[in-house]
Amino acid sequence: MTVIAAVLQAPRRLELLARPAPLARRGEAVVRIAATAVCHTDLEIYTGRHPGVRLPVVMGHEATGVVEAIGEGVERLSPGQPVLLNPIIACGDCDACARGHGNLCRNAGLFGREMDGSLAEQVVLPERYLYPLPKHVPLAAATLIETLATVRHAQLRARIASGESVVVLGQGVAGLLHTQLAGLSGARPVVAVSRSAGKLELARRRGADRVVNAAREDVVAAVMDATAGRGADVVVESAGDPGLITPAIEMLAPGGRLLVYGISHRPVPEFTTFPLYFKELTIHGSRALTPDDVPPAIDLVASGAVAVEELITASYPLERVAAAFQEYERAADSVLRLVIVPGR
Ligand SMILES: [Zn+2]
Ligand SMILES: [Zn+2]
16 A cells, blocks of 8 residues: 655655555554645755755654554554644653753654655654644644644743733744734733734734834834833744844843744844843743643644634645645745645
8 A cells, every 4th residue: 555745856846656655563653644734944945945954855744634543552542533743753862852852852853854744645653742632623723733832832931921021023823823822921012023014914813912014113113112111021033034133132121031933044143242241131042842832732722712724824735735835935925824635
């Protein structure tokens, strides 16, 4: 028996290939993929901009599916169970894993980047990477839970607290979720910043107290105005634009925290360490998610607290995955998430 997988053979060259159907060994489950959401990480891999990725590879790390078969010793899952995949694969043996930081594992990596991922009809994974989903959560929308879990992980690192002022720079999928989660944590005001009026409207619907159009307004001045001249307690950089780091530091209040969620390989212009000293600032990095972040993120979506369906711009059958990536590259700024759905 074979299954279809979308193999990235070279940058911008995706081919649908038949491969032997995966088998569940001890402790593993085969999952029939229901949907995979494609994010900026995939776009970087697809275009060849992501350093260190070895091709060919099957991309796809934000995925849901239904358990097809289980191996010996699998206890929590049975065939027919809808699941969310945790794509952060950890070796379990290195010093980072030993400290409980599997997201920082020295040896493993991301399902769909360091190893073949979910742009396929079926995958196989150890049981611990599969999280049962309530039956009422639509599986295409549930692919967004992975991103929500990484956003939650980042906000826990920055310890966003009730009554603090939070600025979110960039209102893509992650930025919108940052805006909403900050509000759910009781942050006030939550200031959403974007160059897109459409995304700012989405941010408003997710609870932003103030929206700032960076194409028309001076963002630092707007944040000072929104915080009665004090500056923000927390700034979340979610645009991945190194040009925003220095203004982000400028708009922080004394004792403030900068959460660098969007990432870039480019240097930060005009960066000096003086404000770190003078305002005693903290800069937080954040990588992926830990297993502890997943069940609360599932609950946020399953309970309706965070609506994710409107974050899906379009959905494509797996047969048209190449067209989906072409469209994503063409319209990377306006597309939120594209979802790829195997057809059979
Ligand atoms: Zn992703
Ligand atoms: Zn490890």
